[in-house]
Amino acid sequence: MLRIAIIGCGKIADQHVQAIRRLADCEVVAACDRELLMARQLAERFQIPATFADAAQMFQATAIDVVHITTPPQSHFALGQQSLAAGKHVYLEKPFTVTAAEAETLIQLAGQKNLRITAGHNYQFTLEMLEMRKLKAQNYLGGKPVHLESHWPYNLGDVSYVAPILGDRTHWVRQLPGQLFHNLISHGVSKLAEFLDDGPLEIVARGSQSPQLRAMGGGEVCDELRVLIRDASDTTAFFYFSTQLKPGLNQLRICGPANSLLVDHASGTLVRFPNRSYKSYLTFFGPPFMQAREHFRNGFANVRNFLGRRLHQDSGMKELIGQFYASIRAGAPVPIPYREIILTARIMDEIFAQVHPPAR
Numbered sequence: 529m530l531r532i533a534i535i536g537c538g539k540i541a542d543q544h545v546q547a548i549r550r551l552a553d554c555e556v557v558a559a560c561d562r563e564l565l566m567a568r569q570l571a572e573r574f575q576i577p578a579t580f581a582d583a584a585q586m587f588q589a590t591a592i593d594v595v596h597i598t599t600p601p602q603s604h605f606a607l608g609q610q611s612l613a614a615g616k617h618v619y620l621e622k623p624f625t626v627t628a629a630e631a632e633t634l635i636q637l638a639g640q641k642n643l644r645i646t647a648g649h650n651y652q653f654t655l656e657m658l659e660m661r662k663l664k665a666q667n668y669l670g671g672k673p674v675h676l677e678s679h680w681p682y683n684l685g686d687v688s689y690v691a692p693i694l695g696d697r698t699h700w701v702r703q704l705p706g707q708l709f710h711n712l713i714s715h716g717v718s719k720l721a722e723f724l725d726d727g728p729l730e731i732v733a734r735g736s737q738s739p740q741l742r743a744m745g746g747g748e749v750c751d752e753l754r755v756l757i758r759d760a761s762d763t764t765a766f767f768y769f770s771t772q773l774k775p776g777l778n779q780l781r782i783c784g785p786a787n788s789l790l791v792d793h794a795s796g797t798l799v800r801f802p803n804r805s806y807k808s809y810l811t812f813f814g815p816p817f818m819q820a821r822e823h824f825r826n827g828f829a830n831v832r833n834f835l836g837r838r839l840h841q842d843s844g845m846k847e848l849i850g851q852f853y854a855s856i857r858a859g860a861p862v863p864i865p866y867r868e869i870i871l872t873a874r875i876m877d878e879i880f881a882q883v884h885p886p887a888r
Contacts, residue, residue: 530554530853533592533616535583535607536599537561537570540621544596545574547846554853558590583607587614594856597621600700601711605630608645612637617856619849621648622714626704628873635866644862646852647869649718650845655833656791656798658847660782663789663800670786673723676765677783680716681776684740684751694745706880708749709735713769713879714872718864719780720767721871725759731875732756735883738772755879796839797826 532548534541537559545556558578561567567579580586595611596619597604605625611618612634624647625631638645651657663669684690693701693708704710735750753769770776778793788801799822806814833839840846851863 530593530856531557531591532594532596533558533560533586533590534570534576535560535586535595535597535611536603536621537563537566538598541570541596541598542573543842543845544598544619544849545570545576547842547849548596549574550846551850551853554594558586558592560586583610584614587611587616592616594619594853601626601704602700605634608634609637612641612643612645615641615643617643617852618645619648619852620645622718623710623876624648624714624869624873626710628870628877631870631873635870644852644856646848646862646864647714647718647872648845648848649715649864649872650842650848651715651793652718652722652844652864653847653851654793654796654844655839656793656796657780657844659798660780660789660791663798668787668800669782669784669789671784672761673763673782673784675781675783676720676723676763677768677779677781678716678719678765679768679770679773679777679779680713681773681778682712682751682769682771683776684738684744684771690744694741694747694749697747702747702749705886706876706884708751709753709769709883710876710880713753713767714876716767716769717875717879718868718872720757720765721868721875723782724757724763724765724871725761726867726871727760729760729875729878730756730758731878731882733879733882740772750883753879753883755875757875795826796830797823799823799826 532554534544534556548554548556556576558580559567559570559576560580560583562581564581570576571579578590594617597607598621599607601623604620608618608620634645693699701708701711733755736752737746737750738752741751751771755767757765780791782789787803790799830839848863855862
């Protein structure tokens with residue numbers, strides 16, 4: 529039985545507790561928040577036996593195996609260090625840390641302590657992403673991708689999130705090096721990191737403010753981002769973040785030397801694009817019917833997964849947490865390779881340096 533603690537008892541903590549409760553042989557035994565009232569409300573709603581306002585006190589008073597850190601990003605590094613020093617495995621919500629240097633330090637510390645650590649990139653573990661990796665392992669792509677495209681949306685209509693940020697220049701989101709982008713884009717960037725080389729990258733990033741955000745009094749905050757990337761193997765990538773595109777695209781396109789794939793998180797689908805040639809006018813008839821077949825296949829698969837209780841809200845988080853716990857129990861590799869966590873952080877560092885250069 530793994531004993532789990534939650535540090536940071538805001539909105540996202542609910543999703544963590546709900547995902548953990550779907551798994552066998554684990555239990556949330558403690559909730560911790562600087563505002564003790566926040567820890568108590570989480571504990572009351574989910575029957576968590578112990579609450580604390582201080583992590584050090586919690587580690588001394590309660591037997592804990594794994595810590596989930598769901599606080600604002602500025603505290604991730606210090607709390608991650610503290611938890612690892614106390615001998616706890618760590619699940620860090622996205623973004624993993626504020627900088628790549630912090631990410632490297634935490635991963636090195638975890639290795640020294642023979643502990644495991646992971647990042648909250650739960651969209652990497654949705655059913656459609658798991659199917660994509662099966663095809664990748666079968667060499668469906670035909671080799672390393674030639675080109676990647678990752679699209680990540682955000683709806684400014686969520687006033688409960690945006691309004692406090694715009695109304696307070698000292699809000700923790702506006703204190704991040706990448707501001708709004710920093711708290712939202714790691715899901716989309718991590719999808720690219722899975723396929724890109726570790727070596728030097730060419731990155732060109734451009735950010736801007738939409739008319740909608742400007743009308744809301746957006747100040748210096750940007751909400752539109754376009755990024756071009758090239759790695760040492762000449763794989764190119766395009767990352768697109770937007771609050772304006774309707775309907776919002778939440779997709780990953782992987783273009784291989786043999787075939788291509790499109791992962792669509794909005795519909796929970798994986799569409800295959802085989803490299804086939806058609807004679808004469810069949811080129812106008814064959815591909816549409818082939819794509820229709822793909823969508824029917826996805827629709828029926830989603831029905832089966834729903835009836836089989838595999839498809840539910842936050843299934844990616846449950847899968848990631850489950851694989852992370854399995855790696856702890858078996859001493860196996862972590863579900864997200866450390867090189868991908870660090871590369872995601874490196875790419876984000878460079879994006880923010882170009883879009884929000886530090887004041888001189």
